[in-house]
Structures are given as structure tokens and as C-alpha cells.
Amino acid sequence: METKPLNIFYEEPDPDRWVPFDRYPRRAIRRLIRGKQRPGGVAMVAINLMEGLKRLGIPYRFNDYGYIKKHPEEIACIIGKPHILFEKKWLNPIIFGAGIYSHPIECPDLFGRYPNVRYVLVPGEWMRKMFEPYYQQKVLAWPAGIDTELWKPSSGEKRxxxxxxxxxxxxxxxxxxxxxxxxxxxxxxxxxxxxxxxxxxxxxxxxxxxxxxxxxxxxxxxxxxxxxxxxxxxxxxxxxxxxxxxxxxxxxxxxxxxxxxxxxxxxxxxxxxxxxxxxxxxxxxxxxxxxxxxxxxxxxxxxxLTLERCARKYLDIYNTVAAELK
CATH class of the missing domain: 3.40.50.2000 (Glycogen Phosphorylase B;)
Structure with a gap:
């Protein structure tokens, strides 16, 4: 059965600082001075998920806001960060995480304010337990995968x-x-x-x-x-x-x-x-x-924790949401 492309969203917050739209020239100047920014840990969650999907042959779109707005029935996979959920108007069912805020007191009424959020994902089990009193069964632990082709054993002498x-x-x-x-x-x-x-x-x-x-x-x-x-x-x-x-x-x-x-x-x-x-x-x-x-x-x-295994676990969550929507 052909799998529909997943709609994946990830952005770092980059608000205007002094005047409207000054984030764009500031971004260009930063790149000139510092070079290309290395992705942080949260960005790697999105990057590794997409690479895992690619290796599985699962199609996806990345930050295609135009498409998702025209298709409110499709699931939006908001990996992070939380401003993407908070600052945009979403009609779509949403899988939110794992790159979100650190504790649910930042948004204890998440499911009341955003009833289209179906599940919240966090990176690990102790964090799931910390979120559980607030979000109950709607919070799941899901880890990003590791690129085992890049991170592999070496054959050199270890001194x-x-x-x-x-x-x-x-x-x-x-x-x-x-x-x-x-x-x-x-x-x-x-x-x-x-x-x-x-x-x-x-x-x-x-x-x-x-x-x-x-x-x-x-x-x-x-x-x-x-x-x-x-x-x-x-x-x-x-x-x-x-x-x-x-x-x-x-x-x-x-x-x-x-x-x-x-x-x-x-x-x-x-x-x-x-x-x-x-x-x-x-x-x-x-x-x-x-x-x-x-x-x-x-x-x-x-x-x-390979890229493929973790992407498959994410796809299982996605398919669960899709089945619940039918």
C-alpha cells in the first residue's frame, strides 16, 4: 500500500528584535560572520527522523505550510519548536513533539487550547512520567534515531x-x-x-x-x-x-x-x-x-535506536492517529 507523504514541520525561533522583519538581515549577517550554523540537538531530532524515513522509502514534505493549509484533513507532524504550534493557526490534526517545552506547566491546558493535538511526544520515559499527570495517556515517549553508518567502530589502535x-x-x-x-x-x-x-x-x-x-x-x-x-x-x-x-x-x-x-x-x-x-x-x-x-x-x-527503527516507531504513531481519525 502506498504511503502518503508525512507533513513534517521544524523551525528554530527567530523573532524580530528591534524593528519588523529585521530577523532576515540579522540571519544573513550571522551566516556571513559565523558560517553555516551547526544543528543543535533538537534540530537533529527532525533531521534524523527525515533521514530514517528516507531510508525506509517513506515520502515526506518539510515545512510546506502552503500544502498543509490547503489540506486541513491531513496530519501535521510538528517536531518542534513549540512556537510553530502557538503562533500559527492549525486546522489539522497534530502530532506535537518531541522538540517541545521542558515541562507541561508551560502549557497545562494544551488539549483545551489546541484540541486538534492528538498526541504529545517527548524524548524518553522519565520525561513521559513527568508529563503524564498533566497529559495522561496523550503523552508518549519517542526517541530520535542514531546514524549508525556515521557512528561506527574504528579499526585503529586505541592508546x-x-x-x-x-x-x-x-x-x-x-x-x-x-x-x-x-x-x-x-x-x-x-x-x-x-x-x-x-x-x-x-x-x-x-x-x-x-x-x-x-x-x-x-x-x-x-x-x-x-x-x-x-x-x-x-x-x-x-x-x-x-x-x-x-x-x-x-x-x-x-x-x-x-x-x-x-x-x-x-x-x-x-x-x-x-x-x-x-x-x-x-x-x-x-x-x-x-x-x-x-x-x-x-x-x-x-x-x-537506528534511524530506521525510530522512524518506523514514529510512523506507527502516525498510523495510530490516522486510524483514530477514520
Whole structure:
């Protein structure tokens, strides 16, 4: 059966700043000065979905507002960001997400204000649980896929014991980063550090080509594309997964107190070992090193998070909405 093209929408917010329509010359000037902008994590959700659909042979349209306006009966797939929903008049049934706001208190009456929204998608299970009291069964966890052709194992010699992927922004240096570095030095384990927001894709690939394993340090991840790209290269991870409260300073503790979160929301025993704090890292490091040759993290990604598998999961949600509309 021929599949109708999906209507996919994604835009970064770029409002006028000083005078009407000044966003257009500002955009051109930014590009001249900074070059082509690298897509961020949320943009990669849309990019990876479209690439997955392409590999499956599923057609789609991208940001074709003219078409969707003329066909109000067709489903609009608004990947993000939320201003696309809020600032435009939609008559179409909508699948909204996964690149939306961080918490439903930003729009607790979403389904009252926008009754044509059929489902809200969020990147992972702990986030779904955080949204569930507000959106009930209308919120689903859906992850973006990983390009396993780009992120794949290397055959070169690995001379460094660990690459440390640091996404702590300095907030947890004393509590976890410094004790980890001290432990590695104590055990004569070599390491390099790469910091979130300060590397290119090629630099991360190069670092992975040279290391035997990764220590992943992040306060929490809604999906965690970065660590999943690492797993796709078949590099095992010793992951700091502190659980506890969601610590986004905009929300915590005065607006939202939710627990537990996860730093590695997509994971099983093939991926590596998790530790919770400086108190158990030494024990978990020993377990991790003793099992290093047994981990098979790429197998986990191939079974769960390829571009094709995640695009198929999205298509299943789309088909569910289409069936409900009949």
C-alpha cells in the first residue's frame, strides 16, 4: 500500500528584535560572520527522523505550510519548536513533539487550547512520567534515531584508556568530576576530556577512535543523543547516573520537583556500567574494567535506536492517529 507523504514541520525561533522583519538581515549577517550554523540537538531530532524515513522509502514534505493549509484533513507532524504550534493557526490534526517545552506547566491546558493535538511526544520515559499527570495517556515517549553508518567502530589502535565526556558545566566539579579524575590518576589510567558544547562532530569521532572506553558525565538527559552516538561506535560507557531530582534551575525547586531522572535513559547491560556518586565510582570502575571486553553497546543501538527503527516507531504513531481519525 502506498504511503502518503508525512507533513513534517521544524523551525528554530527567530523573532524580530528591534524593528519588523529585521530577523532576515540579522540571519544573513550571522551566516556571513559565523558560517553555516551547526544543528543543535533538537534540530537533529527532525533531521534524523527525515533521514530514517528516507531510508525506509517513506515520502515526506518539510515545512510546506502552503500544502498543509490547503489540506486541513491531513496530519501535521510538528517536531518542534513549540512556537510553530502557538503562533500559527492549525486546522489539522497534530502530532506535537518531541522538540517541545521542558515541562507541561508551560502549557497545562494544551488539549483545551489546541484540541486538534492528538498526541504529545517527548524524548524518553522519565520525561513521559513527568508529563503524564498533566497529559495522561496523550503523552508518549519517542526517541530520535542514531546514524549508525556515521557512528561506527574504528579499526585503529586505541592508546587512551578513557575519553571523559563532560556535560556537568562545572556545577558538579567538586562532587564528581574531580574525584573521578583523581581515581583515574591513582590507577595510572590515561584520559582526555571533551566538553559538551565545545567540540565538533569530527573531534568526538577522533576522540572515540583513540579511546578504549568513555566516562559519561551529565546531570540528566531527556534522550541523550551524544552518549548514544558513542555507544553506536561500540565504545562502552561508565556512566554517572545520579538519579534524584530534575535540577533545571528555571524550574527547580520553586516550580517543579520531579524525580527520578536519568543520565542514560536508553540503556541495558550491554552498554556498560552505571555509578551514582563519588562513593561508588571506585567499585564500579573495577567492575567496568573487569568486563570491558564483554560489552556490546553497538548491538543495543542496532536493536533499538537506528534511524530506521525510530522512524518506523514514529510512523506507527502516525498510523495510530490516522486510524483514530477514520
Amino acid at each position: 587512551t584508556d578513557f575519553l571523559i565526556y563532560d556535560k556537568t558545566h562545572g556545577r558538579h566539579n567538586t562532587a564528581i568530576l574531580e574525584p573521578t579524575l583523581a581515581l583515574l590518576r591513582k590507577n595510572n589510567l590515561s584520559f582526555t576530556i571533551i566538553r559538551y558544547g565545545g567540540y565538533t562532530q569530527q573531534q568526538l569521532l577522533q576522540g572515540l577512535n583513540n579511546c578504549k572506553a568513555v566516562i559519561f558525565m551529565s546531570e540528566s538527559e531527556t534522550q541523550g543523543l551524544g552518549y548514544q552516538q558513542i555507544l553506536a561506535t561500540n565504545t562502552p560507557i561508565l556512566a554517572w547516573d545520579r538519579a534524584g531530582y530534575w535540577l533545571d534551575p528555571y524550574y527547580y525547586p520553586h516550580k517543579v520537583k520531579f524525580a527520578p531522572v536519568s543520565s542514560v535513559p536508553y540503556w541495558d547491560e550491554r552498554c556498560g556500567v552505571k555509578f551514582t556518586s563519588a562513593a561508588d565510582i571506585e567499585e564500579k570502575l573495577g567492575i567496568f574494567l573487569g568486563s570491558l571486553s564483554n560489552f556490546k553497546p553497538r548491538d543495543y543501538i542496532l536493536e533499538n
